[in-house]
Amino acid sequence: MDNQKEVTIYDIARNLKVSPSTVSRALKDDPTVSKKTRKKIFETAAQMGYRSNLFARSLRQQSTSTIGVIAFDLNNGVMSSILSGIEKIANETGYGVIITDSSLSAAKEALNAENLFQRRVDGVIASLAPDSKERDHFKPFIEKHIPLVFIDGVSGIPDSTSVIIDNAMCGYIATTHLIEQGCRRIAHVTPDLRHDIYSLRYEGYLDALRENEIPFDESLVLTAAPTEEASEEAAKKIMDLKPLPDGVFVSNDFAAAVCIRSFLDHGIKVPGDVAVIGFNNDVIGKLISPTLSTVNYPGKEMGETAARHLVNQLKGTVNIGSISTLTIRTDLIVRQSSLKNGKDPA
Amino acid sequence: MDNQKEVTIYDIARNLKVSPSTVSRALKDDPTVSKKTRKKIFETAAQMGYRSNLFARSLRQQSTSTIGVIAFDLNNGVMSSILSGIEKIANETGYGVIITDSSLSAAKEALNAENLFQRRVDGVIASLAPDSKERDHFKPFIEKHIPLVFIDGVSGIPDSTSVIIDNAMCGYIATTHLIEQGCRRIAHVTPDLRHDIYSLRYEGYLDALRENEIPFDESLVLTAAPTEEASEEAAKKIMDLKPLPDGVFVSNDFAAAVCIRSFLDHGIKVPGDVAVIGFNNDVIGKLISPTLSTVNYPGKEMGETAARHLVNQLKGTVNIGSISTLTIRTDLIVRQSSLKNGKDPA
DNA sequence: ATGAAAGCGCTAACAG
């Protein structure tokens, strides 16, 4: 029973005194094979422990039944929910998934793209690294008409699809919420504004200010990578502002949590002195004190949508290029950190 | 330039008037091919846009240069750090990674194993689902001598390797730390004790009690899945205990954070009334108040170790079976939540 | 309804 040679359709064919082609057909449930033979072949295959050879098939069919994923950073709560969404759909539809990790580096992203291309994935779902600007590494896919779906960013590549949330709207909603709470001097802490998702949230922030005729003050916008150190520094800068802002919109929950801690450490009350709203709906938001108001980031749903769309494209259900952007609904989650005017959301 | 037929070594061969084998060899930098020819072949290959066909090679070589990963849950901070470690090593050594997600279900784990087997991965790194008991789904790998590395759990499968931390020791250290802080009535909150890692931590807890001649009280041990609801309930049960425990060892940081929040909400001081220590060193621990003492879980290092070991095995550097367990060093991280006797760790 | 035969692209003996 151990380490025996692999069973092939030839073995089954010989065993049953039929031709390999018949076996091949039968295994695909081809109706041109008589029901009897089909049944017999299925039984023998199972009994002999046959398993089809994926690469022989791939070699023949020029397709791998595999989706490649380029994750901008695996070490990221948002990312893992996206991945689990992709995984789910891929599993349901018989695709395998190869996941690569760009670790926030555009250079690594390019390497990953090449790697996936080499592996002849049937399609790609990519989330771009923050500093990714070039699109050259996607050219091979485009030339071979391998479908590309971008998550959480618009690539600018024609014929590619993007699954996104409306970041501008989210930024607008978050900021408006603060304004409704009575904030008039609202700071914004954001990672690298070269990254679309952040610049759009920033736009939303600006829109909300404009709409409420709150003058824009450049000194209120702080750029800080979502690390502990950078976020702490941003918090310090905010505390140094005169007069102190009465609200802060932070583009990610982790940074928001760090800011809140920093504020509290310095005797500034949240939301009493400063109302804070974050972004993502990380689990962290429910555990810190005060609990964090935030914008929900529907990662799993985005992953599912991206995968489903890609699979449809691969199976020919959707015309390539007929859909260029899928926008997933988000919602505001109001908790304690932003409730300045005392009304409880419940 | 668009959608042209794939370039093969035959095209290169024809172009250069050499044989395909020479091309094949040259591309592998085989020294039996003259330097000149090699160089010429490399150049032409690049210029013609050749990319090697992985499945043709796989078909020939009976190996895929791919590592399969079975993740017990992608939605998990610990898991993503493990994955990024695996990814890193795989990338460095020219392996691809196929990641599958068991979503905490043993049934899905079995499906994933089958999927990876179908895909003929060269080796597997698996973290077992909490309720995984059967090992039958790994039998195909064993029969084909496909190396198996388990992360964070011992499979009981001969010839497989496990990369673990010393959970018993960690439990012991965490509990001892509480005892050193003056705790004498220490509760333990743990997920499913059927899962090795938790039962071992529990053992460590018991050992520490024993060593310090603290009588064991069964009512102090609470089982709770690491969800918000269950953790909250566990916290409530602890608060109902008479007398109130003066320390709690929680087997994961998230649950610990929930417990602390619950304690504080009910006017119980942490660490004043109850000292708390968690497990994993999630980012959350630094952001809650009080900051959370914990045991560091070296996920990335474990992933790297597992992958490196697997690759060594695949490349024949290590004898299969010569190493059965690799234990990664961990350390205690003391923050505020456990500091009952006022000595600051700094 | 089934079979024969040709190849998908690559590699590894075995010859030269």
Next chain:
DNA sequence: CTGTTAGCGCTTTCAT
């Protein structure tokens, strides 16, 4: 140092 040859296991016309 290079070429010839024979497959790896499967699918798919084209016949029958």
